[in-house]
Amino acid sequence: MTIQDLLGYVDIRGNGAILIGENFTIDGFYRRPIHVITHAHADHLGGLNESVKYVESIIATPATVELILELGYVLNSNSSRQLFRLKTYPLHYFERYMYNGEILELLPVEHIIGAAQILIETKNTVIGYTGDFKLGDETLVIEDPDILIMESTYGDPEYRRPFKDEVEDIFLDIVEYGLREFGRVYIYGYHGKLQEAMKILRERGVMAPFIMPNKIYRITRIAEKYGYVIGEYYNSNTREGREAMRDGYYIFFDHMVKARRRRLNGSTYNIVLSGWEFKQPARMIDDYTWLVALSDHADFDELIEYVERSNPKIIVLDASREGSPKPLARELTRRGFKVYILPGAGELA
Numbered sequence: 061m062t063i064q065d066l067l068g069y070v071d072i073r074g075n076g077a078i079l080i081g082e083n084f085t086i087d088g089f090y091r092r093p094i095h096v097i098t099h100a101h102a103d104h105l106g107g108l109n110e111s112v113k114y115v116e117s118i119i120a121t122p123a124t125v126e127l128i129l130e131l132g133y134v135l136n137s138n139s140s141r142q143l144f145r146l147k148t149y150p151l152h153y154f155e156r157y158m159y160n161g162e163i164l165e166l167l168p169v170e171h172i173i174g175a176a177q178i179l180i181e182t183k184n185t186v187i188g189y190t191g192d193f194k195l196g197d198e199t200l201v202i203e204d205p206d207i208l209i210m211e212s213t214y215g216d217p218e219y220r221r222p223f224k225d226e227v228e229d230i231f232l233d234i235v236e237y238g239l240r241e242f243g244r245v246y247i248y249g250y251h252g253k254l255q256e257a258m259k260i261l262r263e264r265g266v267m268a269p270f271i272m273p274n275k276i277y278r279i280t281r282i283a284e285k286y287g288y289v290i291g292e293y294y295n296s297n298t299r300e301g302r303e304a305m306r307d308g309y310y311i312f313f314d315h316m317v318k319a320r321r322r323r324l325n326g327s328t329y330n331i332v333l334s335g336w337e338f339k340q341p342a343r344m345i346d347d348y349t350w351l352v353a354l355s356d357h358a359d360f361d362e363l364i365e366y367v368e369r370s371n372p373k374i375i376v377l378d379a380s381r382e383g384s385p386k387p388l389a390r391e392l393t394r395r396g397f398k399v400y401i402l403p404g405a406g407e408l409a
């Protein structure tokens with residue numbers, strides 16, 4: 061099969077829809093029978109309100125399905141929520157789903173709760189899509205596909221985190237210091253990232269109660285249902301929550317948008333979780349606040365490492381989302397890979 065033949069099986073639209081084979085659209089709306097969702101981040105949920113009206117089925121992991129309903133910001137009416145429930149087919153990792161001779165499989169990946177990679181077999185061709193990912197023990201590298209479609213969030217050599225293995229240690233040190241000196245530690249981040257932080261702290265033996273507002277509490281319950289071990293966490297709007305806060309020794313988790321209104325009078329110690337930090341694992345932004353570089357994306361070196369281990373015949377980089385596909389394409393081309401950037405002319409990099 062020629063490169064041109066292979067490229068006939070893949071396209072990426074300007075709205076972020078990734079088309080694979082003849083029947084599947086991934087992470088964006090397109091008039092195709094099956095809409096697959098890799099994970100519950102907003103930039104991968106585009107067009108869902110239209111999609112529920114047209115597609116035959118929507119496929120995602122059970123955790124992602126629950127998160128989409130809980131987060132609520134993509135299904136804007138009762139009828140689209142209803143249609144979503146009707147058309148959703150929760151698919152577990154490694155389960156195979158067949159449609160018109162094409163086979164879909166979801167593979168585990170480290171990103172947020174429920175996140176999956178996509179593997180599709182169509183007409184003797186194997187096509188993988190990483191979705192968003194970071195490299196870690198749970199990320200299964202798709203080996204020897206004909207085409208690998210990859211994210212490129214940190215696709216620029218400037219986006220390297222040589223310190224990434226130390227971030228969790230430093231995060232723990234800051235939290236423990238905050239608990240010891242201030243009693244109250246406030247951690248700000250996005251949905252998914254917050255639960256990741258909770259999991260890390262518990263794995264490393266932090267015992268303080270976790271307090272959080274209702275929405276974060278409900279997402280944490282979903283995380284726990286799908287395998288995160290968190291324990292002792294409370295909804296701040298309940299009696300139990302208020303009681304757990306009474307002696308002033310706890311960790312409060314709140315959404316990133318609240319970080320602007322954090323307290324800077326020494327009554328709390330604050331941590332903001334941000335992926336966009338490449339110089340050091342953590343830095344102080346004022347007397348009472350740390351920025352910690354806890355990322356859920358592969359950095360430049362990990363993107364390259366994934367491709368080296370995967371060894372695809374062709375790489376397609378997603379340029380429809382925030383990222384730096386061009387420098388990544390240059391480096392991969394230098395290493396002897398055949399790289400295309402889509403959408404665009406599909407030009408050879």
Ligand SMILES: [Zn+2]
Pocket residue numbers: 099101171192
């Ligand atoms: Zn994501």
